[in-house]
Amino acid sequence: MAETATRKPRGKGAPKGAEPGISKPELTRAYRDMLLIRRFEEKAGQLYGMGLIGGFCHLYIGQEAVVVGMQLCLKPGDQVITSYRDHGHMLATGMEARGVMAELTGRIGGYSKGKGGSMHMFSREKGFYGGHGIVGAQVSLGAGLAFANWYREDGAVAVTYFGEGASNQGQVYESLNLAALFKLPCIFVIENNKYGMGTSVDRASASKDLSKNGSPWGIPGEQVNGMDVIAVREAGERAVAHCRAGNGPYLLEMKTYRYRGHSMSDPAKYRTREEVQKMREQNDCIETARRLLIEQFGVTEAELKVIDDEVKAIVQDSADFAQTSPEPDESELWTDVLIDDASVVAGGR
Amino acid sequence: MTQILMPALSPTMTEGKLARWLKKEGETIKAGDVIAEIETDKATMEVEAVDEGTLTAILVPEGTEGVSVNTPIAELNGGATAAKAAPAAAPAPAPVAAPAPASVPAQPRAAVAEKDWGPTKSITVREALRDAMAVEMRASKDVFLIGEEVGQYQGAYKISQGLLDEFGPKRVIDMPITEHGFTGMAVGAAMTGLRPIVEFMTFNFSMQAIDQIINSAAKTLYMSGGQLGCPIVFRGANGAASRVAAQHSQCYASWYAHCPGLKVVAPWSAADAKGLLRAAIRDPNPVIFLENEILYGQSFEMPVADDFILPIGKAKVEREGTDVTIVAFSIMVGLAMQAADALAAQGISAEVINLRSLRPLDTETIVRSVKKTNRLVTLEEGWPFAGIGSEVAMQIMENCFDDLDAPPVRVHGLDIPMPYAANLEKLALPRIEQVIDAAKRVTYK
Numbered sequence: 189m190a191e192t193a194t195r196k197p198r199g200k201g202a203p204k205g206a207e208p209g210i211s212k213p214e215l216t217r218a219y220r221d222m223l224l225i226r227r228f229e230e231k232a233g234q235l236y237g238m239g240l241i242g243g244f245c246h247l248y249i250g251q252e253a254v255v256v257g258m259q260l261c262l263k264p265g266d267q268v269i270t271s272y273r274d275h276g277h278m279l280a281t282g283m284e285a286r287g288v289m290a291e292l293t294g295r296i297g298g299y300s301k302g303k304g305g306s307m308h309m310f311s312r313e314k315g316f317y318g319g320h321g322i323v324g325a326q327v328s329l330g331a332g333l334a335f336a337n338w339y340r341e342d343g344a345v346a347v348t349y350f351g352e353g354a355s356n357q358g359q360v361y362e363s364l365n366l367a368a369l370f371k372l373p374c375i376f377v378i379e380n381n382k383y384g385m386g387t388s389v390d391r392a393s394a395s396k397d398l399s400k401n402g403s404p405w406g407i408p409g410e411q412v413n414g415m416d417v418i419a420v421r422e423a424g425e426r427a428v429a430h431c432r433a434g435n436g437p438y439l440l441e442m443k444t445y446r447y448r449g450h451s452m453s454d455p456a457k458y459r460t461r462e463e464v465q466k467m468r469e470q471n472d473c474i475e476t477a478r479r480l481l482i483e484q485f486g487v488t489e490a491e492l493k494v495i496d497d498e499v500k501a502i503v504q505d506s507a508d509f510a511q512t513s514p515e516p517d518e519s520e521l522w523t524d525v526l527i528d529d530a531s532v533v534a535g536g537r
Numbered sequence: 538m539t540q541i542l543m544p545a546l547s548p549t550m551t552e553g554k555l556a557r558w559l560k561k562e563g564e565t566i567k568a569g570d571v572i573a574e575i576e577t578d579k580a581t582m583e584v585e586a587v588d589e590g591t592l593t594a595i596l597v598p599e600g601t602e603g604v605s606v607n608t609p610i611a612e613l614n615g616g617a618t619a620a621k622a623a624p625a626a627a628p629a630p631a632p633v634a635a636p637a638p639a640s641v642p643a644q645p646r647a648a649v650a651e652k653d654w655g656p657t658k659s660i661t662v663r664e665a666l667r668d669a670m671a672v673e674m675r676a677s678k679d680v681f682l683i684g685e686e687v688g689q690y691q692g693a694y695k696i697s698q699g700l701l702d703e704f705g706p707k708r709v710i711d712m713p714i715t716e717h718g719f720t721g722m723a724v725g726a727a728m729t730g731l732r733p734i735v736e737f738m739t740f741n742f743s744m745q746a747i748d749q750i751i752n753s754a755a756k757t758l759y760m761s762g763g764q765l766g767c768p769i770v771f772r773g774a775n776g777a778a779s780r781v782a783a784q785h786s787q788c789y790a791s792w793y794a795h796c797p798g799l800k801v802v803a804p805w806s807a808a809d810a811k812g813l814l815r816a817a818i819r820d821p822n823p824v825i826f827l828e829n830e831i832l833y834g835q836s837f838e839m840p841v842a843d844d845f846i847l848p849i850g851k852a853k854v855e856r857e858g859t860d861v862t863i864v865a866f867s868i869m870v871g872l873a874m875q876a877a878d879a880l881a882a883q884g885i886s887a888e889v890i891n892l893r894s895l896r897p898l899d900t901e902t903i904v905r906s907v908k909k910t911n912r913l914v915t916l917e918e919g920w921p922f923a924g925i926g927s928e929v930a931m932q933i934m935e936n937c938f939d940d941l942d943a944p945p946v947r948v949h950g951l952d953i954p955m956p957y958a959a960n961l962e963k964l965a966l967p968r969i970e971q972v973i974d975a976a977k978r979v980t981y982k
Contacts, residue, residue, distance in 0.1 A: 267729075269725070298762070299761075299762065299764075300760055300761050300762035300764070301762035301763070302762075303759060303760060303762050304760040304761060304762065308757075308760035308761065309761070310757075310761040310764050310765045311764070312764060312765065317725070317728055317729075317765070318757070318760075318761070318765070319760075320753070321752075322748055322752050322753075325721060325748060325749060325752060325753055327721075328717065328718050328719075328720070328721020328722050328724075328725065328749060329721050329722075329724060329725035329728065329749075329753060330725060331718070331721070331722045331725060332721060332722040332723060332724055332725015332726040332727070332728070332729075333725050333726070333728070333729060335722050335723075335725065335726045336725070336726040336729040336730075336731050339681070339707065339726065339731060340731075358717065359717040359718050359721055361718075362715040362717055362718025362719070362721075363718050363721065363722065365713065365715065365718070366712075366713070366715065366718050366719060366722055369713065523763065524758050524759045524761075524762060524763035525758070525759055525797050525798055526758070526798065526800070526822045527758065527763075527766050527821040527822055529820065529821045532816055532819045532820050532821075532848075532849075533816055533819075533846055533847070533848045
């Protein structure tokens, strides 16, 4: 029984101890992916502290369930785009930890050959379109990915992540309007981690229910417990089904939490230690999944250890690679500014 | 008796078609009655009567094309003094600052041999732009046009006329007034490999979207280590039109040319417009394509060859000369050509370079010319500070300082927001006398 997919809703009315709306392999994958992101980010934090990573570095620790749960709903060909807090999204879409970590250290082995850094990595192959440093810009771009799907009629869906801070940007509303107007297959995911840098959502947004932010344009929205990967997956399935059916965009407000500061240089004085600690102890997405795997699916500690070890090995390998991969050659300064295509005027394409 | 004159229905209209009379001779007319329909190059407009009286004579029959503004089109008996029919929603005609009249072809004398494209025909810049888009849209389904009023309205400046009919609403897509949003959306679509043409009604509105143009379109290729290109064209009217004041009269050449990751093109003639727009649409990089509203209606000789295309990054020597090099782009090339004619009459032989492309800048062609003439005048409509003229002059300093016989001189728009008043606007834009004076200064004549 446990091996078959069960899609029972886990709404508020679901009785305690009810079967989870997820199969064992799915939850196992989710656990593994969330753990990979957690361990990867912890390592990135370490390397930052050692001076091996420079500039901005925004860690995703605490929010892993959001991207991992959503990713369970997607198919190859679907696209993902997000802001600068992006390492988790890269790993969730299947990008290699080595390439991500080496980009953080600014090495040639990084996804952008060391020229993009933490906030700017991409993988067309994995459907990951960045990694964008201008708060809110990725929302219009994400509408553009969905526009391309609409234009090509290829059935793909674009998932556009942004924070509750970005949700106040003007172009977000322009994009919601455009997406609704053209019925673009775009899932807008607001990752509401309660703080836009140091400003709490209460102090930044007059709207108290961000899931309604698309309502003027008739965009259906849901508030989702973003600390629960199963709840995220279920809401994600509804959103994906809505978009694939040609009904236009969908909005999900994920109530989530980041344990670390906005960036590595954030002392996080705007909230108490107790608040963070409480969230970690009571709502941590990885602990919840782990408990569920053991209690509901009968996974053993030994089996989990295999996953933990695999993740640890991947992260260690990525850190080693990120320190041994050479810095980009000086000649890389001048590459990739423009694409040189002599065939343009010759008549070719 | 009162004469009703052909009204100007847009700031740059110089002539139009009298499409239809809605009143007959002998009919009584009240102020506010719609008496005729006039087609401009942009739209069909209704003409309302200002005066009351009896329509005694129709002087220009319906269907007449090319009726110049201020031509008497009818006579009214009983009216008092006012003479001009009021356009439904447009200001009175303004004298256009510098350009050649619409009816006079301003085609250059070919000076330096470009590729010979064979026979030519006279065509407006407007038609050339439309044809370029149509040809490239036929060639690739990935190419589409989005912008405000590009579809059903047929283009705010009628550049996209007929494209909706041919390509349908999925490829000629009307946008709400939301430049920031739709520019970002188009950039996102381009990142997947589609080839959007984004029309800004004018480039003034591109400032709403400039973050997406610079930070997203221009930089992502570099930031992705070459993975994610952005094949997109941003096009529209740039620079001063006529009497539209400071917020609508600005040259963005220097703004965009400043930024690596972009190509920036500024055509003058119809051939420039078609050849360069085709190249821009095919280009795998983001291209800023700066058009000029006043040029839209001007006619030039253009090659008819199906495969006619011009390379981005090459300037054109529009006129050969030996005494001074005048470097200009867009509408200022026309002014430079007029100045060169005037200078020739005074015994000064000016070479005129039409830059065509601002980024990359064809420094080689400019240097070759200055090595011959030893004198440089730059000419642009935009502001002088950190302008294109400054860059051209500096390139000459760096590349052939020793060939200069005089310090270069910049002719440019005044360093002020554009005034509305007709006399002030004229003074704010480069004038032919200034170009002639500059050429004389550098030749010490």
